[in-house]
Amino acid sequence: MSISPEPKLISGNANLPLANAITRRMSMHRGTRIGLVDARVERFNDQEVFVEVFENVRGEDMFIIQPTSNPANDNLMELLIMADALRRSSAKRITAVIPYFGYARQDRRTKARTPISAKLVANMIVEAGIERVLTMDLHAAQIQGFFDIPVDNLYASPVFALDIQTQFKGDMEDVMIVSPDVGGVARARELAKRINAPLSIVDKRRERAGEVSEMTVIGEVTDKICIIVDDMCDTAGTMCKAAELLLENGAREVHAYVTHGVLSGPAVERITNSKLKSMVITDTIAAPEPVRNTPNIRILPTAPVFAQAILNIWNGTSVSSLFEIPTLEPIYEGQFGT
Known part of the structure; x- marks a missing residue:
């Protein structure tokens, strides 16, 4: 044989x-x-x-x-x-x-x-x-x-770290990694450690699945380039609200790095109209044409x-x-x- x-x-x-x-x-x-x-x-x-x-x-x-x-x-x-x-x-x-x-x-x-x-x-x-x-x-x-x-x-964090060090070269001292919830702190901390950046947390409370009733920023984000890190983004509601909250708290600009771009329902429209300067996703999920054509979404290869x-x-x-x-x-x- x-x-x-x-x-x-x-x-x-x-x-x-x-x-x-x-x-x-x-x-x-x-x-x-x-x-x-x-x-x-x-x-x-x-x-x-x-x-x-x-x-x-x-x-x-x-x-x-x-x-x-x-x-x-x-x-x-x-x-x-x-x-x-x-x-x-x-x-x-x-x-x-x-x-x-x-x-x-x-x-x-x-x-x-x-x-x-x-x-x-x-x-x-x-x-x-x-x-x-x-x-x-x-x-x-x-x-x-x-x-x-x-x-x-x-x-994905080592790949994200390489990309962040390239995209924000010269501004790394102003970069702050943000966890969009308490449950994602370990993931965000791991990336922050890789690029030697400080960590902040957006604490959110849900009334029911998919709906956020209250959000609070834990940490000083004034004049920081905030990078929200998460494993997946579904409808993008929480992500877009977190970006708005960070800017209200003095952040210079907000970006997002997400491993799995589920991006269902109104996600693409929300991201397009959001305060996010950019969202980086990977190609673990095949991106449909609307996602590929969204100006502030970038796809990293896995x-x-x-x-x-x-x-x-x-x-x-x-x-x-x-x-x-x-x-x-x-x-x-x-x-x-x-």
Whole structure:
């Protein structure tokens, strides 16, 4: 039996541009062409998912690239059915590369008679035959413990740090990192430490989900370049209100760095008309045309770090090395002017 000397990648329909970018980066690293496995992932007329793999994958180390973003249920089913198809085709190992892990906000019971959907999704992924998960910036770190298989959780903060040091070169002494809520303090502190910047917090109180009743700034932001850091932005209501509040408290300008640009509903319109000077998101979720055409939204690529992480997993080497800026600088090859 002849086994491919390279890792094999397959993609669903959730984010084909990212999947193709990852294969291009891996081809550059390996010095040989690495493409996506030839397959079709389609819908029957009743919207059932159908998967057919056209290449031999027996004994292969397979990587499925599929964020579970909107439509979350369709993309999740594609992931599970692709995994089942590969398992029944005798793939040696199946790794799910899930740049954005949907259902991550349902990681605990917030009130009586509610589910822990993130745990249910983890169970489904394991039962489908997936043996490893590679993701980025899980909404809640404890979700890694929901799996009985290895989970590698990459971080966007080293990439953000490189970009901030380039974009605000000469003004770094005025930069202040801001957490948009108390729950995100650890994430914001970690980035602040990387760029040696002070930290502020916007304390918010919610009357109900999606509605903020009161916001307060903790920390002195007068004449600071405030950078709000979060793992995801959905409807952008909180983000835009936080920007207004920071400016009211004397901030010079406000920017935002967000890993996952969910940007549903009125988000794009809100960001366009907001006080945010810029919002930086990554391409973990495929950006629709309105997002790509919004002047104050900029998209950072994650293909370089995912490509290297896949190669490290395939080679059996460290993935945590990608958490450090010196490791990422050569991987991004001048993306940030370094």
